[in-house]
Amino acid sequence: xxxxxxxxxxxxxxxxxxxxxxxxxxxxxxxxxxxxxxxxxxxxxxxxxxxxxxxxxxxxxxxxxxxxxxxxxxxxxxxxxxxxxxxxxxxxxxxxxxxxxxxxxxxxxxxxxxxxxxxxxxxxxxxxxxxxxxxxxxxxxxxxxxxxxxxxxxxxxxxxxxxxxxxxxxxxxxxxxxxxxxxxxxxxxxxxxxxxxxxxxxxxxxxxxxxxxxxxxxxxxxxxxxxxxxxxxxxxxxxxxxxxxxxxxxxxxxxxxxxxxxxxxxxxxxxxxxxxxxxxxxxxxxxxx
Amino acid sequence: xxxxxxxxxxxxxxxxxxxxxxxxxxxxxxxxxxxxxxxxxxxxxxxxxxxxxxxxxxxxxxxxxxxxxxxxxxxxxxxxxxxxxxxxxxxxxxxxxxxxxxxxxxxxxxxxxxxxxxxxxxxxxxxxxxxxxxxxxxxxxxxxxxxxxxxxxxxxxxxxxxxxxxxxxxxxxxxxxxxxxxxxxxxxxxxxxxxxxxxxxxxxxxxxxxxxxxxxxxxxxxxxxxxxxxxxxxxxxxxxxxxxxxxxxxxxxxxxxxxxxxxxxxxxxxxxxxxxxxxxxxxxxxxxxxxxxxxxxxxxxxxxxxxxxxxxxxxxxxxxxxxxxxxxxxxxxxxxxxxxxxxxxxxxxxxxxxxxxxxxxxxxxxxxxxxxxxxxxxxxxxxxxxxxxxxx
Numbered sequence: 112x113x114x115x116x117x118x119x120x121x122x123x124x125x126x127x128x129x130x131x132x133x134x135x136x137x138x139x140x141x142x143x144x145x146x147x148x149x150x151x152x153x154x155x156x157x158x159x160x161x162x163x164x165x166x167x168x169x170x171x172x173x174x175x176x177x178x179x180x181x182x183x184x185x186x187x188x189x190x191x192x193x194x195x196x197x198x199x200x201x202x203x204x205x206x207x208x209x210x211x212x213x214x215x216x217x218x219x220x221x222x223x224x225x226x227x228x229x230x231x232x233x234x235x236x237x238x239x240x241x242x243x244x245x246x247x248x249x250x251x252x253x254x255x256x257x258x259x260x261x262x263x264x265x266x267x268x269x270x271x272x273x274x275x276x277x278x279x280x281x282x283x284x285x286x287x288x289x290x291x292x293x294x295x296x297x298x299x300x301x302x303x304x305x306x307x308x309x310x311x312x313x314x315x316x317x318x319x320x321x322x323x324x325x326x327x328x329x330x331x332x333x334x335x336x337x338x339x340x341x342x343x344x345x346x347x348x349x350x351x352x353x354x355x356x357x358x359x360x361x362x363x364x365x366x367x368x369x370x371x372x373x374x375x376x377x378x379x380x381x382x383x384x385x386x387x388x389x390x391x392x393x394x395x396x397x398x399x400x
Numbered sequence: 401x402x403x404x405x406x407x408x409x410x411x412x413x414x415x416x417x418x419x420x421x422x423x424x425x426x427x428x429x430x431x432x433x434x435x436x437x438x439x440x441x442x443x444x445x446x447x448x449x450x451x452x453x454x455x456x457x458x459x460x461x462x463x464x465x466x467x468x469x470x471x472x473x474x475x476x477x478x479x480x481x482x483x484x485x486x487x488x489x490x491x492x493x494x495x496x497x498x499x500x501x502x503x504x505x506x507x508x509x510x511x512x513x514x515x516x517x518x519x520x521x522x523x524x525x526x527x528x529x530x531x532x533x534x535x536x537x538x539x540x541x542x543x544x545x546x547x548x549x550x551x552x553x554x555x556x557x558x559x560x561x562x563x564x565x566x567x568x569x570x571x572x573x574x575x576x577x578x579x580x581x582x583x584x585x586x587x588x589x590x591x592x593x594x595x596x597x598x599x600x601x602x603x604x605x606x607x608x609x610x611x612x613x614x615x616x617x618x619x620x621x622x623x624x625x626x627x628x629x630x631x632x633x634x635x636x637x638x639x640x641x642x643x644x645x646x647x648x649x650x651x652x653x654x655x656x657x658x659x660x661x662x663x664x665x666x667x668x669x670x671x672x673x674x675x676x677x678x679x680x681x682x683x684x685x686x687x688x689x690x691x692x693x694x695x696x697x698x699x700x701x702x703x704x705x706x707x708x709x710x711x712x713x714x715x716x717x718x719x720x721x722x723x724x725x726x727x728x729x730x731x732x733x734x735x736x737x738x739x740x741x742x743x744x745x746x747x748x749x750x751x752x753x754x755x756x757x758x759x760x761x762x763x764x765x766x767x768x769x770x771x772x773x774x775x776x777x778x779x780x781x782x783x784x785x786x787x788x789x790x791x792x
Contacts, residue, residue: 114636121628226462228649230656230681239662246635248660320657321625322649322681326459330623366629370592370619 113244118366119359124251124320126358127258131313132335133342133350134265135306141282141345142302143198145205149190150310151332152213152220157183157311158318158327159224162231172234176315180308186216187307191300198299213328220325228324254316261312262351265305269347278302282345334361337380343390352391448491449484449743451476451734452511454504454521454531461499461647463677464523464723468545469494470716471727472520474708475735477715485738497522501530512538517738517745519543520730523723524647525551526594532559539746541737541753543730545723547671548598552770558750560771562730563695563762566595567602569670572777573643573693574606576790577668583641586614587634587665589654590645593622599645599670615639620646627654631661641666648672652681659686666691674722674780674787684785695762696725697780697789705761729760733773 132154139147147153157179164175190212197205235250269275280288281298289295313335314328321327334357342353360379365372384390453472455465476490484490495511497504504527511519512534518541522528525546535542536556543560544551549567551559577583586607590600600617607614615637618630631654634642642658642665644651651672658665667690672678674692682690699709699719708728712720720728737752738744744752754767765773780787 114632117632117635118629121626121632125626221458226458227466227677228463228681230652230683232683233656233660239660241662246661250660322653324649330625362626362629365620365624365626366633369630370621372624372629373621 114366116243116245118362120245120247120251122359122362123355124248124254124358125317125362126338126355127255128313128317128320128331128354129334129338129357130351130354131258131261131309131316132331133338133354134262134347135309135313136336136339137342137345137347137350138265138309139302139306140339141347142278143202143205143299145202145209146336147209147303147306148206149209149213149216150306150335151328152216153183153186153190153307153328154310154314154331154335155220155323155325155328156186156216156314157307158314158323159220160311161315162229162318162323163224165231165234166229172319176312179315180311183311184304184308187303187305188300190307191303195296195299217325217328224325226325228322228327230322231318233319250319254320257312257316261309262347265309266347274298274301334358337377341380341383341390343392346390346392349390349392356391446488448489449738450491450493450514450516452493452495452507452516452519452521454495454497454507454511454519454527455523456499456527457494457496459498459500461524463648463675464545465496465499465521467675467721467723468521468523468727470712471720471724471729472731474712474715474724475728475731478711479735485735485743488743490735490738497524497527499524499527501527504528504531505534507531508534508538511535512540516540517743518734518749520727520734521545524595525598528559529554529594532556535559539750541734541746541750543734543753545726545730546595548594549602550594550598552772556771557747560730560733560750560753560767561773562733563671563726564774564777565602565772566598566670567606568775569693569777570599570602571606571609572779573668573670573691574603574610574612576693576779577641577666577691578607578610578612583666584612585638585640586612586643587616587618587637587639587641588614588643588645589618589620589627589630589634591620591622591624591647591650593647595647596622596645599643603643603645614643620650622646622650624650625653627657628661631658631663634658634665635661635663639665641668644669644673646672648675648677649681652678652683652687655682655686655690659683668693670694671722673782676721679782679785687782688784690782691790692780692782692787693777694722694780694787695774695777696722697778697787701789704759708761725761729762729765732760733758733765 160182161175161179164170164178165172194205194208233250237249239246239248277293278298281295285295338353338357342349361376364375368375455468456462457465480489495507508531523545525548528544528546532554536558541558543562547566549565590596616634644654670693673690674694679687699705733756736756741752757766763774767773779790
């Protein structure tokens, strides 16, 4: 039983990171009907920026992460601005544009930080908590808490603010939203910036648990994408549930199937999606793609 | 319909022609160092001696690739500065295999088609395993930094190692841990690529020969970054020693995650544990006390390593480590062979490599029929971010 809970804790910690990634995917998709394939590369950019602020500029981790989130949000705005002309032509062109943007970000990261990765020391040096023999690294609790607060704030933003309501309206019917005076382009830009910020937050939080490298966004991006689909692409609660689900499935698969864990995780994922193609919280409002 | 059939036939013919051209003996084109029949030439060619260096320059293994390239280049620069071989300079060309065996096979064909005399690299057994059959078919001698015992099973007369096999690393390590330190409870965490599988097999058999059965043996995918589920299983068995068989970044990450779970087992590992990438990923404090089996424990062990370190630091502004030293030794072996056979090629060059007897940074090279030239390692311990030889 102790082993079960230990594996669960590990799965939830990484699941919280996947949830943040999935939230970014879903937010852009529900607003623009676009799958942002640059999301993993944006995550990597955020992780590098946070690690640079933390290790090179010697900023406290609690300052480095928000700074990286803001800077990466600007990167998201730039990507949206570059891709905006394609939106009126064909969303598929925009999708290909995001693949290109991801490639450019990886190349720029190699130019700036070289292809060698870097380890990021944990900002929390405390010994792990021992709860009935289950060891819980304190930093993992910090990650789960930050992810939870972020999800609550994002939900409040979408439901309680004028800008959030405008984004919801654009998601449901962009023509009607335009007719009532909502600037669709601005909504898209805000969605891209917030999505990039969420990716940066996920990457920054994951860096002390993992290893920052130009390719770190590849595997994390795939996990986050799978989480978004599992929860219901475009759904905010779905992203959270999907992220935690992929994290926990991956963690148990790693323990029970060892070298075949990736295979097992994605077989389980495929079966779940076959049973419920729209994911756990199939989003009905998204129909722009 | 007829026009469509005609076009299809023309396209098919063109495709077959292209395929035929692609499949025609790429090594037959004569480059700077001459042809490469199975018997080899004895060095009548002129112009530079073309040697390919294949190592990852991008991706997660790029650190290794850069260490390797610097080591090779230093040795070649030195011999070129001294006049070259029989008046001919060595011309190095660096190829990026991205740590990917598929890219490696493409590069092997490219090297053959462009008339390279020999190849140095790669840093990874899995890439060398993919390239070796092509290089053997094209009669191109290769000195690799790979250490998997699977390389020996290929039985290629053209393939040589620039260091000991994984079995040597691991049997030395196991003997030290069991016989000198008296540890009895071992756990293994290895990855599932060629290197990790080789380490798993070598360390397990080394323990078995000492009468020890591991209390846990966990395997992770080579690209896995969260090792905590497997570490949880290992922790529940309470081992005294955790042996890691994975590349630098994954090893460092494993140590970091093990310590974050409160695991206090002694960490033991082969060559990856001595590298800067391992230390930066694990963190200096987490890596402290790690027992390392390596044929190159540091830059100040003897006069040769001091001279090498001084030259390397002067050239690159940074201190060398094991991989740079291995690659330097491999290049020196190749240079010695080329000198001995007057820049011959093919099987003649492979025979000359096998005949080399020289003392390098890693020890005295004396190749056996399987292409292994070094048969021992030393044991070190990481203290404050540097490896120190253990007293016994």
